[in-house]
Amino acid sequence: MNTPLESYFDRSRHYFGSGLLGLMVLLTGLLGGCASEPPLSSSIDPHVYRHATKAYNKPYKVNGKTYYPMTSAAGYSERGMASWYGSESGNRTAMGARFRPQGISAAHKTLPLPCKVRVTNLHNGRAIDVVVNDRGPFRKNRLIDLSHGAAKKLGIKGTAEVKVEYISNAD
Structure with missing residues (x-):
């Protein structure tokens, strides 16, 4: 061996x-x-x-x-459930910045940080580009956690099925 x-x-x-x-x-x-x-x-x-x-x-x-975070997300595209988070206001993200619930950001378990992704709500067709700057969600069957501000723009009140597509590195 x-x-x-x-x-x-x-x-x-x-x-x-x-x-x-x-x-x-x-x-x-x-x-x-x-x-x-x-x-x-x-x-x-x-x-x-x-x-x-x-x-x-x-x-x-x-x-x-x-x-195991990805070293490159080129070509990444996945469908899954999105949720939103907001009660962690003021906490630090994985990158060290203060989390702003009304901002436009997201958390993902393995995408490289920071990166920009397009999130599309598959129920209403709305899309938004967000910066992924945190780790999560750690609940079963969740693909991405959106800040409350991003979820609101997508028309998500609880959870929703979304498509997440990598756009670029965010800096």
Whole structure:
């Protein structure tokens, strides 16, 4: 049986060959401390890598479950249930900013922070672009938590089925 290091190297070689790029990816994974699979892209975007090394984009554990944030959300599109949150006014987001319930922001378990996504309410067709700057929701069957301000603009009073599409990094 291979050690975790040997297994990681074998996967890196499978995706990237045994050349210099494979070595770079191997070292990036080891030094970055990320436990997720190696990226499938043959190029490393320095903008994405800078955010991936931030504490808020490293694997984290909530209620005994470990979450692995994406290093890139290019092409991300998913449907699921949205909810909103607002009672946490003044608390800090995962990125350290104060949460503003009437602002236009969101929380997602694995999208890279910060990023901008388009959220579309599938019941009424309304859409809004929001900055994802926090982690959550941690309730079963929830895809995204919206600030009260964002939920209001989408016509969401409790929960609603939405489509979430990645637009760009947010800075």
